Amino acid sequence: MAARCDKQDLEKKEKTDKILEENKKKSLFSKLLKYNKPAILIASGLVASVVNGSLMPLTGVVLSELLTFMTAPFHMLALMAT
Numbered sequence: 001m002a003a004r005c006d007k008q009d010l011e012k013k014e015k016t017d018k019i020l021e022e023n024k025k026k027s028l029f030s031k032l033l034k035y036n037k038p039a040i041l042i043a044s045g046l047v048a049s050v051v052n053g054s055l056m057p058l059t060g061v062v063l064s065e066l067l068t069f070m071t072a073p074f075h076m077l078a079l080m081a082t
Contacts, residue, residue, distance in 0.1 A: 023031070036042055072080060
């Protein structure tokens with residue numbers, strides 16, 4: 001009985017070692033890439049992340065310009081508009 005269990009354990013260990021060796025050959029990104037079947041989603045995700053990442057800095061620039069005009073004295077507004 002013990003010999004039979006040892007044989008099964010050895011077979012499972014060999015299977016596991018074989019799978020681990022195959023997985024070592026592949027990178028993590030290539031393992032995940034098979035789940036992204038419509039590849040257009042990758043491109044649209046990149047575009048969306050660029051847009052999302054640029055919105056806050058652009059908002060900061062617009063608000064800083066707005067605050068510059070709001071805090072300036074009235075006689076300086078004509079000079080700042082040019």
